[in-house]
Amino acid sequence: xxxxxxxxxxxxxxxxxxxxxxxxxxxxxxxxxxxxxxxxxxxxxxxxxxxxxxxxxxxxxxxxxxxxxxxxxxxxxxxxxxxxxxxxxxxxxxxxxxxxxxxxxxxxxxxxxxxxxxxxxxxxxxxxxxxxxxxxxxxxxxxxxxxxxxxxxxxxxxxxxxxxxxxxxxxxxxxxxxxxxxxxxxxxxxxxxxxxxxxxxxxxxxxxxxxxxxxxxxxxxxxxxxxxxxxxxxxxxxxxxxxxxxxxxxxxxxxxxxxxxxxxxxxxxxxxxxxxxxxxxxxxxxxxxxxxxxxxxxxxxxxxxxxxxxxxxxxxxxxxxxxxxxxxxxxxxxxxxxxxxxxxxxxxxxxxxxxxxxxxxxxxxxxxxxxxxxxxxxxxxxxxxxxxxxxxxxxxxxxxxxxxxxxxxxxxxxxxxxxxxxxxxxxxxxxxxxxxxxxxxxxxxxxxxxxxxxxxxxxxxxxx
Numbered sequence: 216x217x218x219x220x221x222x223x224x225x226x227x228x229x230x231x232x233x234x235x236x237x238x239x240x241x242x243x244x245x246x247x248x249x250x251x252x253x254x255x256x257x258x259x260x261x262x263x264x265x266x267x268x269x270x271x272x273x274x275x276x277x278x279x280x281x282x283x284x285x286x287x288x289x290x291x292x293x294x295x296x297x298x299x300x301x302x303x304x305x306x307x308x309x310x311x312x313x314x315x316x317x318x319x320x321x322x323x324x325x326x327x328x329x330x331x332x333x334x335x336x337x338x339x340x341x342x343x344x345x346x347x348x349x350x351x352x353x354x355x356x357x358x359x360x361x362x363x364x365x366x367x368x369x370x371x372x373x374x375x376x377x378x379x380x381x382x383x384x385x386x387x388x389x390x391x392x393x394x395x396x397x398x399x400x401x402x403x404x405x406x407x408x409x410x411x412x413x414x415x416x417x418x419x420x421x422x423x424x425x426x427x428x429x430x431x432x433x434x435x436x437x438x439x440x441x442x443x444x445x446x447x448x449x450x451x452x453x454x455x456x457x458x459x460x461x462x463x464x465x466x467x468x469x470x471x472x473x474x475x476x477x478x479x480x481x482x483x484x485x486x487x488x489x490x491x492x493x494x495x496x497x498x499x500x501x502x503x504x505x506x507x508x509x510x511x512x513x514x515x516x517x518x519x520x521x522x523x524x525x526x527x528x529x530x531x532x533x534x535x536x537x538x539x540x541x542x543x544x545x546x547x548x549x550x551x552x553x554x555x556x557x558x559x560x561x562x563x564x565x566x567x568x569x570x571x572x573x574x575x576x577x578x579x580x581x582x583x584x585x586x587x588x589x590x591x592x593x594x595x596x597x598x599x600x601x602x603x604x605x606x607x608x609x610x611x612x613x614x615x616x617x618x619x620x621x622x623x624x625x626x627x628x629x630x631x632x633x634x635x636x637x638x639x640x641x642x643x644x645x646x647x648x649x650x651x652x653x654x655x656x657x658x659x660x661x662x663x664x665x666x667x668x669x670x671x672x673x674x675x676x677x678x679x
Contacts, residue, residue, distance in 0.1 A: 273310045273320035277409060278389035278472070280324040281344075281397055284376035286334035292590045295338045296665045297397035298325075300589075300612055302342055303619040304401040317404035322389070326382045341667050349382040351375050352477070353484040360487025363507060367489075371465075371505030378484060380509050383470060384477040396466035398583040399534070400612055405579060408446050408469050411437065430529035433560060438523045444471040445517055445525040448534040450510065451555040452585075455542075458558060459499025460518065462510035466582045467534035479520075483512060495519075531570035535578045536585050537604045540567040548600045571600045575607045589613065592654035592661045594646060610649050616665070617651045624668050 281301070287293060302323050306312055309321050325344040327335040328351075336346055355375060358364040368374040383394045391412050393405065407428040411420065420428065421436045431437060432449070446469040449461040483495075494501025495515035505511065517525025530536070539545055543552025554567035586605035587593050595606040620626045629637045631648045638644035641652030642663045655661040 271310065274318040275390050275409070275413060276320040276322055277405075278324060278383075278386045278392040279305055279321050280326055280380075280383045280386065280392055280394045282326040282328075282377075282380045282383075282394070283331040283335045283339075283397075284328045284373045284379060286331050292659075292662060292664045293397060293588060294334065295342075295667075296590050296616070297588075298339055298344065299342055299619060299665055300616050301395065301397060301399060301401070302344070303623065304615045307615065307618065308401050308404045315404060317406050319404075319406060319409055324383075324386065326379050328376050328379050330376075347382065349379050351378050352381055352481045353378070357485055358487040359485060360489055362491055363484075363487035363489040367507045370507040371510065373508070375508065377465070377505065377508035378480075378512075380465070380468075381477060381480050383468070384472050384480070385474060386472050387474065389472055392470050392472050394468045394470065395580070396582065398588055399466055400581050400583075400608070400615065401579070402575070402581060402611065403579045405469070412443055412446075412469070412471055415442065430532040432527040432529050432556070433563060435527075437526060441523055442471070443524065443526055444473075444476070444521075445469060445513075446528050446533070447513060447517070447525060448528050448530040449514070449556070451530070451540070452536075452538050453504050453510075454555045454558055456558055458503065460494075460514055461556070461558075462500075462503050462506055463513045464530070464534055464536075464582070465505060465509045466584070467580060468513065476516075480512065480516065483516070529568075531568050531573045532577065533579050535570050535573060535581045535604075535608075536583075537571045537581075537601070537608065538585055539571070539601075540569055545600060569600070571604050573604070575604065575611065581608045581611075583608065583612075588659075590662045590664075591659040592645065592650060592657050594649070594657055596646075596649075606649070613649065613651045613653060616653065620665075 279302075281298065283294070305321050305323070308315050308317055310317050310319055311321075323342070323344045325335055325339045325346050326349050327339075327346055329348060332348060340346055355364055355368060358367070371377055380394055383392050386392050391409050395401075411429065416437045416439050421439070429437065437443065447463045448467055450464040451461055454461045488497070489495050489501065489507055489511075490497045491502065493499060494503075494506055495511055496519065498515065498519050500506065500515040500519065501511045503511070513525075528534075530538075539550070540554055540556065541550050541552035542555055543550075545551070550569060554563055554565060556567055557563040557565070583589060586595070586608055589609045589612040593605075593609065595602040595609060621628050627640050629640045629652060631637055631651060634644050634647050637647040637652040643650060643652045643654045643661070645654040645656050645661060653663045655663060
């Protein structure tokens with residue numbers, strides 16, 4: 216928890232200064248599943264179904280996974296509310312939504328460490344997440360490398376529990392799996408990524424004369440010599456001069472499931488060749504925040520062990536965190552300093568897009584790190600580059616929550632321009648056109664948590 220607070224504080228400092236196939240063996244699915252979904256909550260087949268509202272077959276069902284490593288010590292809003300709104304944003308950008316152009320359906324999963332069973336099951340099961348109880352792929356006593364074995368437990372936000380994310384590679388019933396953090400939001404369909412992974416790269420994908428459908432980091436072309444097995448973004452907020460390799464941002468990974476890949480990751484961890492001055496394999500994949508776990512092992516795998524099979528995406532389009540791309544503060548919307556993503560690509564040392572200026576209409580997913588969590592009712596209404604995009608991201612999160620409650624759960628629609636009516640129906644009167652009646656005042660204490668509709672079923676059976 217202390218480590219998590221430190222990194223969140225660091226992110227905040229940066230921001231302010233720069234400011235189905237449905238499986239029969241599921242999580243909580245009982246082996247003799249006789250559960251009857253509540254139509255008000257599930258709306259028939261919308262949670263993981265395979266047909267759109269016009270009865271059109273989906274091209275494939277994408278697995279979407281989150282990981283829960285521990286239970287929150289205070290409010291559970293970050294789990295229930297984050298999971299509910301994230302799931303609904305995925306739904307709105309799937310074939311199951313009449314307003315979406317996507318050709319893909321989805322199925323939600325929660326990879327839950329045994330330490331988090333008590334809260335994850337009660338919070339996520341009612342939403343339709345398949346709860347998969349998963350321990351770390353390799354226990355500490357099995358790690359051969361002494362440095363990793365003795366240090367990894369306290370590395371990054373969650374120590375070795377962060378490796379639980381690797382179980383996403385075992386969801387073999389899906390051609391593609393997307394692993395996201397709970398504090399993310401899908402804004403546009405990710406079909407172009409899925410198409411390339413399923414169908415392969417076409418000539419049009421790399422045609423210089425055409426607008427590229429997939430925004431690759433540094434405008435690099437998509438690799439064509441072998442299949443693309445992963446898409447990710449890097450966390451240049453953690454980059455510094457002299458760093459050989461920047462880590463991946465742990466809240467976004469699009470991957471091709473493979474038991475062979477999963478076992479290779481297990482063998483890498485078991486061997487434990489992480490060095491104090493050279494990171495994984497002594498190749499410069501660390502040390503940096505989280506480098507012993509997910510943020511370091513993923514780039515080590517795709518950049519060093521299997522080059523050309525993983526693609527770094529433009530962080531302004533995917534996993535946008537509204538971050539300052541340069542290493543000095545932004546003052547009066549004027550940037551200064553060198554480009555952080557140019558440390559290892561000198562040709563880009565002075566040419567980097569400011570993701571805070573990216574129109575929200577051109578962002579596919581956002582991640583609430585620097586912008587802080589939506590369920591903390593931050594106004595973000597200052598006229599600074601650090602806040603303008605964050606306010607739009609937060610406003611979209613609340614729009615998705617409202618759509619979930621009114622269109623999915625059939626709760627009352629309100630006139631947001633009528634503050635009294637909004638407060639009467641939803642309880643909150645703080646900036647109703649931004650927070651849509653779900654904030655009473657600024658700050659986490661002013662947030663009005665989601666309450667689930669009454670359930671008419673009880674999930675039975677033992678989690679896998």
